[in-house]
Amino acid sequence: MSSLLKQRLEGLKVSDIMIQADKVAHVQIGNPLEHALLVLVESGYSSVPVLDLDFKYKGTIAKTPILKSVMGIERFEMERLSELKVEAVMHKDQPTIQPETDFLTAIKVVIDHAFACVVDEENFFVGILTRRAILKEVNKSLYIDQS
Numbered sequence: 790m791s792s793l794l795k796q797r798l799e800g801l802k803v804s805d806i807m808i809q810a811d812k813v814a815h816v817q818i819g820n821p822l823e824h825a826l827l828v829l830v831e832s833g834y835s836s837v838p839v840l841d842l843d844f845k846y847k848g849t850i851a852k853t854p855i856l857k858s859v860m861g862i863e864r865f866e867m868e869r870l871s872e873l874k875v876e877a878v879m880h881k882d883q884p885t886i887q888p889e890t891d892f893l894t895a896i897k898v899v900i901d902h903a904f905a906c907v908v909d910e911e912n913f914f915v916g917i918l919t920r921r922a923i924l925k926e927v928n929k930s931l932y933i934d935q936s
């Protein structure tokens with residue numbers, strides 16, 4: 790990587806390029822799976838953050854584990870979607886990042902995940918960093934570097 794490109798990317802922080810919490814679709818930990826599936830299908834996202842009532846980060850939830858949880862032997866038992874809660878199928882181990890995390894560290898997190906949740910020091914949810922945002926910055930920097 791040229792030093793100019795590296796210098797520009799090193800100067801960026803997660804807070805400069807993240808999607809703010811108020812623009813992020815999310816579900817609450819106590820919601821039934823039916824609600825979570827509705828949010829996922831309506832938003833078109835395959836995965837969204839899970840928060841508690843205080844807006845603290847708890848995990849993420851995706852379509853596939855929801856559908857797997859109601860998969861019977863011969864059919865999807867969709868009636869179970871209203872009985873099961875988000876907490877039962879959410880993903881709890883996804884790494885989080887902070888608003889002040891530097892860009893080059895954040896890149897490593899989104900290698901394995903389509904987005905990373907951004908939390909403050911008390912674990913309150915403040916937004917997400919997507920692969921798209923990262924790629925946009927890299928692309929921008931490549932062109933600046935050439936001029």
Ligand code: AMP
Pocket residue numbers: 808812813814815834835836837838903904917919920921922
């Ligand atoms: P992208 O890099 O834009 O394709 O986004 C990667 C992933 O981040 C998407 O597949 C969603 O799971 C999540 N995502 C992106 N934007 C939002 C949003 N506004 N609300 C909730 N999740 C989002």
